[in-house]
Amino acid sequence: MHGRCSNSVTDAILNGRFKVKAFKKTFDLQNMSEKLKLRWNGHACFEISGSRTIIVDPFLEGNPKATRKKEDVRADIVVVTHGHEDHVGDALYIAKKNNAPIVTMVELAWLLKEKDNSLEIHDINYSGSVSIGKVKITAVPAYHSSSYGGKYAGNPGGMIIEMDGRVLYHAGDTGIFMDMELIGRMYHPEVAMLPIGGHYTMSPKEAAMAVGMIKPQLAIPMHFSTFPPIEQNPEEFKKEVEANSAGKVKIMSIDQTIEV
Numbered sequence: 001m002h003g004r005c006s007n008s009v010t011d012a013i014l015n016g017r018f019k020v021k022a023f024k025k026t027f028d029l030q031n032m033s034e035k036l037k038l039r040w041n042g043h044a045c046f047e048i049s050g051s052r053t054i055i056v057d058p059f060l061e062g063n064p065k066a067t068r069k070k071e072d073v074r075a076d077i078v079v080v081t082h083g084h085e086d087h088v089g090d091a092l093y094i095a096k097k098n099n100a101p102i103v104t105m106v107e108l109a110w111l112l113k114e115k116d117n118s119l120e121i122h123d124i125n126y127s128g129s130v131s132i133g134k135v136k137i138t139a140v141p142a143y144h145s146s147s148y149g150g151k152y153a154g155n156p157g158g159m160i161i162e163m164d165g166r167v168l169y170h171a172g173d174t175g176i177f178m179d180m181e182l183i184g185r186m187y188h189p190e191v192a193m194l195p196i197g198g199h200y201t202m203s204p205k206e207a208a209m210a211v212g213m214i215k216p217q218l219a220i221p222m223h224f225s226t227f228p229p230i231e232q233n234p235e236e237f238k239k240e241v242e243a244n245s246a247g248k249v250k251i252m253s254i255d256q257t258i259e260v
């Protein structure tokens, strides 16, 4: 529907100006948001820094491979994919210390709220999002299970994290599933953090096939070699991905920070 005045010269000029402004704004935003910093703390824990800092699945204390101390983490948002202890980890401590909200799946949000009612906890479910400032977090399915402190914790999730015009996908713990293709088509993540440890999740072979469905520009293996059952060689994942798709793999070392 066009308004009564839409044919006027003034309106045309205004519309024209508006479009130029809108375009410029988008362009500026892209320029501003060229790089994010991505730090791996081992297992499934990443710190993603742009205009805000997000920590995902902060399993630090009790992780035999982690050197990052929970006391040293500065985060604006804490994201937890599911209730298992190797993912919730130090989430409550870090959220409290940093006065940071937690974003997680619905039933786990309730359980965490029972632990500390003073925290700001956002409960989302599949295809649902929450926006905190300029950061948007969307839950997507994960084929796995979820419990916390011996209680059923609802469905586990993967998380799509959008910040500064960039899109990242943290798959949480998951087996492979066909709807990963939909995740790729829907959100176009540039970076995908995928579990490759086997035993509880995908192994390198499944994770490499997942990359073919998600089609990120960069895939980063996680959730391997923390404990004996999930011992894996990430080079196998890299070899398999790079032989079968245009995607690149970055094998991070623990405590490494890269720009993405």
Ligand SMILES: [Zn+2]
Pocket: 082, 084, 144, 145, 173, 200
């Ligand atoms: Zn798990």
Ligand SMILES: [Zn+2]
Pocket: 084, 086, 087, 173, 200, 223
């Ligand atoms: Zn796990």
